[in-house]
Structures are given as C-alpha cells and as structure tokens.
Amino acid sequence: MTKRPLLFLALTALLPFPAAQASDTFEQAKIMAGEMLYKQECRRCHAPDTDHASYGPPLENIIGRAAGTYPDYDYSTALEASGIVWTPAALRAWMEDNDGFLPGTKMRHIGIEDRTVQDFILSYLQSITTRDGSQVTE
Numbered sequence: 001m002t003k004r005p006l007l008f009l010a011l012t013a014l015l016p017f018p019a020a021q022a023s024d025t026f027e028q029a030k031i032m033a034g035e036m037l038y039k040q041e042c043r044r045c046h047a048p049d050t051d052h053a054s055y056g057p058p059l060e061n062i063i064g065r066a067a068g069t070y071p072d073y074d075y076s077t078a079l080e081a082s083g084i085v086w087t088p089a090a091l092r093a094w095m096e097d098n099d100g101f102l103p104g105t106k107m108r109h110i111g112i113e114d115r116t117v118q119d120f121i122l123s124y125l126q127s128i129t130t131r132d133g134s135q136v137t138e
C-alpha cells in the first residue's frame with residue numbers, strides 16, 4: 001500500500017508525453033537545431049538582433065519583413081529595390097541560391113540545398129520573428 005505512490009511516479013515518468021506536449025517538444029528541437037545551423041551558416045554575418053554588431057542586417061522579425069528595410073542598414077540597391085517580402089518560400093529560395101534568386105546583392109553566395117536544413121533554420125528564424133515584433137519599424 002505505502003509503495004503505491006512511488007510506483008505511480010515511476011510509471012508516469014515512463015509514459016510518453018501527451019500529444020500536444022510532444023509536438024511542442026518537436027518544435028523546440030527544430031528551433032534548437034536551427035539555432036546551431038544558423039550559428040554555423042549565418043551568424044558570422046548576421047546577428048539575430050541589434051544588441052550585437054552585425055555585418056549583414058540583423059535577422060530578427062525577418063519573416064514577413066519587406067527586403068531591404070531594416071532601419072539604418074546600408075543595403076545594396078539590388079536588395080532595396082527588389083520588392084521582395086521575406087516569406088518562408090522566399091527565404092528557402094534565398095538560402096538555396098541567393099545569387100540566382102536575386103543577383104547583384106552584397107551577400108556572398110550560399111547554397112543550402114538540403115530542405116531539412118532550410119526547415120530548421122526557418123524554425124529558428126520564426127522563433128526570433130515572434131520574440132519582439134516592436135523592434136521593427138515598417
């Protein structure tokens with residue numbers, strides 16, 4: 001009788017997460033993987049926010065942002081005049097072949113063709129997009 005609470009605890013610890021929690025965990029895992037890939041592929045040029053020095057424009061709130069509009073960043077004319085809005089699809093095309101997608105910008109060519117890697121980086125970019133929408137003036 002006295003052992004039951006312990007047994008109950010041991011059993012619940014072994015149970016899988018309820019579905020909602022499991023998908024949150026999956027999303028968290030994607031964001032963490034995306035952050036690692038972002039650090040490897042993008043971070044040397046792009047700070048996530050204005051708290052850090054950034055050679056390229058900071059990428060906070062990038063999803064849904066019009067290209068070439070981060071305040072006070074000195075963009076190339078090509079990017080500024082592009083009329084692009086950074087949807088997930090546009091960001092995928094940019095990561096895959098930025099020069100092919102939009103020639104003449106200042107960003108060195110990157111070619112991330114793996115959709116899973118793109119997915120992870122997009123999850124991370126999404127996570128820094130919703131964090132503080134007020135930073136961006138549009």
Ligand code: HEC
Binds near residue numbers: 044059062068095107
């Ligand atoms: C070698 C430096 C470098 C690397 C690495 C790099 N970028 Fe860039 N990126 C730039 C520069 C510089 C610009 C500004 C281009 C311009 O004004 O023509 C830019 C622009 C951008 C823009 C447009 C932003 C805006 O405000 O319109 C996006 C989006 C972007 N980069 C995403 C990425 C992602 C995602 C990665 C990693 C997968 C990455 N970049 C890797 C240098 C880099």
